[in-house]
Amino acid sequence: MSLSLPADPPHARSLTRVVPEISAALDGRSDWFAPARSAVIWVLDGLGAHNLASRAGHARFLAGARGKKDAARTVFPSTTAAALTSLLTGTTPGQHGLVGYRARVPGTDDVLNQLRGWDTDGLPLTFQRATPLADSLGRPFFTVSRSEYAGTGFTAVTLGGAEFHGVDDLTDRVRVAADLAARHPGSIVYLYAPDLDSVGHKRGWESDEWISALETVDAAARTLAASLTPDTGVIVTSDHGMVDVPRHRHVLLGDGDERLDGVRLIGGEPRMLHLYAEPGEEAGVLARWRDAEGARSWVFARDEVVTSGLMGAVAPEVIERIGHVVVAPRAGIAYYDDRVADKAPQRMVGQHGSLTHDERIVPLIRLGAFA
Secondary structure: OOOOOOOOOOOOEEHHHHHHHHHHHHOOOOOOOOOOOEEEEEEEOOOOHHHHHHOHHHOHHHHHHOOOOOEEEOOOOOOHHHHHHHHHHOOOHHHHOOOOOEEEOOOOOOEEEOOOHHHHOOOOHHHOOOOOHHHHOOOOEEEEEOHHHOOOHHHHHHHOOOEEEEOOOHHHHHHHHHHHHHHOOOOEEEEEEOHHHHHHHHHOOOOHHHHHHHHHHHHHHHHHHHHOOOOEEEEEEOOOOOEEOOHHHEEEEOOOOHHHOOEEEEEEEOOEEEEEEOOOOHHHHHHHHHHHHOOOEEEEEHHHHHHHOEOEOOOOOOHHHOOOEEEEEOOOOEEEEOOOOOOHHHHOOEEOOOOOHHHHEEEOEEEEOOO
């Protein structure tokens, strides 16, 4: 079967290489970025290149600072757990092992949340297999984020020993990041803002609320740029973009649905399903999903995900975390298991996880010494 995958823009950089190249720029040897004395990498969670371009009038500073070829390609799945871990370890999901929002723990029927499961479900810290760059680059590394993320399992497995600064106000947060970079030569400051992602999931990225959040982020970007010393470089990027999926575009999987025949467990998220089959039912699940959904979604067998490099080189320990069948929509749809009692996730509007350019191509904006 031909996978018929979308071709990435030729100028898009790999998100996994961004932090190593920033570190190299601090030694004057990066192939991507100009030399700098210290650096800030700012992740605007949920801001795709298409989202920014479509609302450029509401983000004039960021849009004006972005060159035509300033883009990065995030990983597959294009979801926060996988993408932030790839950014902060420099490895792909096939290596670090966070292969989706929810994934099966091999040898069990546990399908655990890869963002919060460390704290709620007892997911062991060793489930993330790669060393955080904060621990391996050999330079000062700071995190400036919301206070609620201090001490969480996901922070621990992605940022290791980075010094954490909890700042809840966004404008104050960017000023703290600029100050840390100025006071610590040779350092990297990881600055995180989840605002756009949160609003996008709840209201959709095409909503007035999302536009308002974008205007707030853009104003903070102006503040950050004005707060920098001349020798501080900044990269503004994201973990994924976002598409809106209204309720009438939901695909509900209920009792008696033939697509669920032979499916033991469902992981992933609405735009990137991991289907874990009953023993001996792998081929049947694949055939049924290709027949039913192949016209509007990519439907992969596990071995196709592994051999194609969709998740990078896949370590043997990670293979069984991947569904026997992986489903990623091409169309503007989202899949939900309608058998579960909690229907709250079905109220989510903004979605991501799949392979489309809207979800996978993100900005790579240079400010300060990197501009």
